[in-house]
Amino acid sequence: MIFVPEAYSDAWLELPLAYVARVAEVLGAERWWDDPFDPRDATILLGHGRALVWDEESGWRRGTFLSGHKGVRTELAGAVYLGGGVLPEPERVADLLAGGGTERPVYRSYRDIGDGFDQELVRYAGGLVGSR
Template sequence: MSRVVEALRSEVVGWWEGPYDPRTITVLLIDGDALVWDEESGWRCGRYVIGDREHCTILTDTRYLGGGLLLTPERVPDAIADARAGLGNSTAWRPCYRSYRHYRDGFDRALNGYLAYA
């Protein structure tokens, strides 16, 4: 997450981990939008309504960024721009890449590999 925040630089107001499964992370942006990642459907962006460490983040005008669960941090700013413009792989439909209940599907290993990429 810190690498995504770093890639977004001055656009970030703050970020936090969500309250429970599936694993989620919210990045609040200076323009009132937010970027949310969860381990089932990847990244989405939209207008921030409400949410914090104890309550799931709610967005309006949500667009999913596409590109799978683990976009490289450097790709996230361009993916947000594409989603806002209605371009690329972005969609209003929620993709489902996996279920957080599948503990042995290799996702945690992929996360470890993602960390090694740093």
């Protein structure tokens, strides 16, 4: 059985971190952070003023970094949604960077607690949920 932390606990809020860290690693990005929740989201700086933002409803989008830092939602100019679902495999995100569209997809709602999404995030955490 997969342990999923209680919704809105610190461990639950941190569930996306291992996934985002893996995407950042695949892309060779050194700087990334998690942003506020509802929805849970995170930012990866790509360099040359570009950034990727992930959220648990729409997946990944890229654009020109305007502002943001840990705890403050990132603002992008010219956001392009990459597609590929809310949680594409980290190795696939690099391929998705070349495509996308401006219409925001909604794959799920952050209110969909218990829909299996958190179990997918636990997979990236390697069973280390709630520990550091």
